[in-house]
Amino acid sequence: MRRLLDMVFSERCALCGEPVEYGRASPFCRICQVKWESEKFQLRSFDGELAAFDFPSIDSGRPPMRVICTVAYDPTNHDTAASGLIFKLKHNATRRVIDFIADELISLLVSALPDIRDGQDKSELIVTYVPRRRESIGQYGYDHMKLCAQAVAKRMKLRCIELLKRRGSSSEQKQLGRRDRIENATTSIYINKNYNCNGKTIILLDDIVTTGASLNACTELLYGSGARLVITAALAVTRRKL
Numbered sequence: 001m002r003r004l005l006d007m008v009f010s011e012r013c014a015l016c017g018e019p020v021e022y023g024r025a026s027p028f029c030r031i032c033q034v035k036w037e038s039e040k041f042q043l044r045s046f047d048g049e050l051a052a053f054d055f056p057s058i059d060s061g062r063p064p065m066r067v068i069c070t071v072a073y074d075p076t077n078h079d080t081a082a083s084g085l086i087f088k089l090k091h092n093a094t095r096r097v098i099d100f101i102a103d104e105l106i107s108l109l110v111s112a113l114p115d116i117r118d119g120q121d122k123s124e125l126i127v128t129y130v131p132r133r134r135e136s137i138g139q140y141g142y143d144h145m146k147l148c149a150q151a152v153a154k155r156m157k158l159r160c161i162e163l164l165k166r167r168g169s170s171s172e173q174k175q176l177g178r179r180d181r182i183e184n185a186t187t188s189i190y191i192n193k194n195y196n197c198n199g200k201t202i203i204l205l206d207d208i209v210t211t212g213a214s215l216n217a218c219t220e221l222l223y224g225s226g227a228r229l230v231i232t233a234a235l236a237v238t239r240r241k242l
C-alpha cells in the first residue's frame, strides 16, 4: 500500500529521480538529502560562519554588496544536489520544492540577521525578489523567485511586495559577461513606483548569484527609492566565484 501511494502521489527526487517517500517534506530522497546537506556544509566551513560573498557595487560610492548563500553551484556539473534542485525550481517547481527552498532561505536569514530573529518591528521589513525574465515566465508559467519570496514572507509573517519589475524582453544573463550583465540588468529591471520604500529594510531574494549584476542592479534601485537597508540572499552562488 505504501509503495502504491508513493507511486501515485509522490513526486520524484530532484536529483536521482527515484520516488520520494510519501509525506516527506523534502524534494530529495533520503540519500540525496544527505548529499544536499554535505554540499551546504562545505560552503559553511569558513570559521563556521555562514557563507557570504562580496560583489563590487555599481555605485562606487557604496560598499561592496554582500550576498548570503546556502550552497555552491557548478553549472557544468549536473550530479550535484544543488543543480538538481535549481533545475526543478526553474522548470517544474512543485509546492514541496518552493517550501523547501523557502525554509533554506529563512534559516540563512535568521542565522545571519539576529534582528529578524528577534522580530523587531516587522512593518519595516519587506520581502522582495529579482523578477524572472518575461520570456521565461511565458515558457514555464511562473516566476519561481516570486513564489519563494511569498513563501518566505508568509512563514516569517512579513509582507512580500513586488518592488521590482522587468521590461518586455531582456537577454539571458548567463550568456553575458559581467559588464554586459550589468547593462542588461540595469536596463531591463525597474522599480515599482506604486510602493514607497522610504526607510524600509528590504530582504531581496534570488536563485543564483554569479557576477552579482542582477542583484546589484536591484539593490541600487531599492536604495535609489529610499530603502534604509537592502539584505541580499541567494539560494546558490556559482562555484567559479569561490
Ligand SMILES: [Zn+2]
Pocket: 013, 014, 015, 016, 017, 018, 028, 029, 030, 031, 032, 033
Ligand atoms: Zn534521490
